[in-house]
Amino acid sequence: MPELPEVEVVRLFLNSHLIGKTISNLEIISPKSFSGDPKKIINQKIIKTSRIGKQLSLHLANNFILLFHLKMTGQIIYSPPSSRGTPNLREGVSTLGHPTPLHSFSEGWPNKSTRLVFTFSNKSQLFFNDQRKFGWVKLLTPDELFDYQKNLGLDVLSSKFTSKYFYNQIENTSRPIKTVLLDQNKFAGIGNIYANDALFLAKINPSTSSNKINLKKSELLVHFLKKIMMDSIKAGGSTAKDNKYIHPDGSAGTHQFSFQVYQRNNEPCLVCQTPIKRIKIGGRGTFYCPKCQKYNRSVKRDARRTEGLI
DNA sequence: CTTCTTGTTACTGA
DNA sequence: ATCAGTAACAAGAA
Numbered sequence: 001m002p003e004l005p006e007v008e009v010v011r012l013f014l015n016s017h018l019i020g021k022t023i024s025n026l027e028i029i030s031p032k033s034f035s036g037d038p039k040k041i042i043n044q045k046i047i048k049t050s051r052i053g054k055q056l057s058l059h060l061a062n063n064f065i066l067l068f069h070l071k072m073t074g075q076i077i078y079s080p081p082s083s084r085g086t087p088n089l090r091e092g093v094s095t096l097g098h099p100t101p102l103h104s105f106s107e108g109w110p111n112k113s114t115r116l117v118f119t120f121s122n123k124s125q126l127f128f129n130d131q132r133k134f135g136w137v138k139l140l141t142p143d144e145l146f147d148y149q150k151n152l153g154l155d156v157l158s159s160k161f162t163s164k165y166f167y168n169q170i171e172n173t174s175r176p177i178k179t180v181l182l183d184q185n186k187f188a189g190i191g192n193i194y195a196n197d198a199l200f201l202a203k204i205n206p207s208t209s210s211n212k213i214n215l216k217k218s219e220l221l222v223h224f225l226k227k228i229m230m231d232s233i234k235a236g237g238s239t240a241k242d243n244k245y246i247h248p249d250g251s252a253g254t255h256q257f258s259f260q261v262y263q264r265n266n267e268p269c270l271v272c273q274t275p276i277k278r279i280k281i282g283g284r285g286t287f288y289c290p291k292c293q294k295y296n297r298s299v300k301r302d303a304r305r306t307e308g309l310i
Numbered sequence: 311c312t313t314c315t316t317g318t319t320a321c322t323g324a
Numbered sequence: 325a326t327c328a329g330t331a332a333c334a335a336g337a338a
Contacts, residue, residue, distance in 0.1 A: 054317080283329075284315095322328105
């Protein structure tokens with residue numbers, strides 16, 4: 001569930017709390033959650049953070065990289081030295097300054113979904129929690145990291161991610177645009193939340209064949225993709241009904257209150273009040289407004305424009 | 311009990 | 325090659 005904005009919010013937090021800290025211990029509670037030789041990170045300083053799509057990297061002084069993927073239910077929790085093992089939750093306001101809903105995480109950390117515990121030399125800790133164990137942390141060399149990420153598409157917020165790049169990626173495939181948006185080897189960072197909502201904002205039916213979308217429509221979709229990602233980062237990401245995403249300090253994001261269609265099945269469209277529909281595309285739940293995102297609407301209009309009728 | 315959900319990879323068959 | 329479909333992974337909710 002954590003997608004580009006959620007991972008970026010976590011990265012920003014870790015960037016301001018972990019840079020310069022030295023790892024003194026790693027406790028591997030769930031072996032499947034970690035790959036690599038844990039001895040190689042001991043006494044190493046964290047010097048940099050980076051992110052491509054949904055993948056977060058912590059760069060160590062010895063050039064090794066800790067690569068994180070939260071998959072569906074991964075959490076990264078930071079516990080400062082003064083409050084070891086307990087969340088520093090404050091109801092009402094997150095550390096990013098957003099209002100945040102009440103949370104039921106009163107048990108503190110580690111908890112039963114804690115898979116890895118990093119301890120730093122000043123006794124602060126980083127917990128990698130993952131209820132469903134799909135997420136992982138890998139210790140990689142720069143070459144291994146490059147190999148691992150070489151097939152990823154451009155990050156949506158990269159300056160190289162232009163509408164021309166986007167159009168080149170979609171013009172030769174007839175797969176539904178919704179499916180292609182989720183293809184990390186074309187575009188890194190888009191998940192189900194932002195794919196559904198960006199298509200709504202651009203008024204594109206999620207079933208539309210990608211090669212039916214013209215350059216003009218691509219520009220619109222790229223505009224909304226970038227905008228929704230940036231808006232969500234500002235809102236601290238999306239803490240949705242059934243996702244486990246929270247900030248490293250235990251507080252919640254607020255972008256879920258701005259969902260357009262995602263998880264709004266049968267609720268009124270925010271533009272026209274038509275009930276939002278839920279269908280399956282490529283096996284994934286897909287939400288859209290049947291009136292605002294009429295199938296072929298853009299195609300027909302684009303065809304008429306091409307013929308000079310508009 | 312079954313079915314569904316999520317992101318990603320791996321596999322199968324067209 | 326390319327793609328659609330599906331199982332697998334894990335755990336919990338309905």
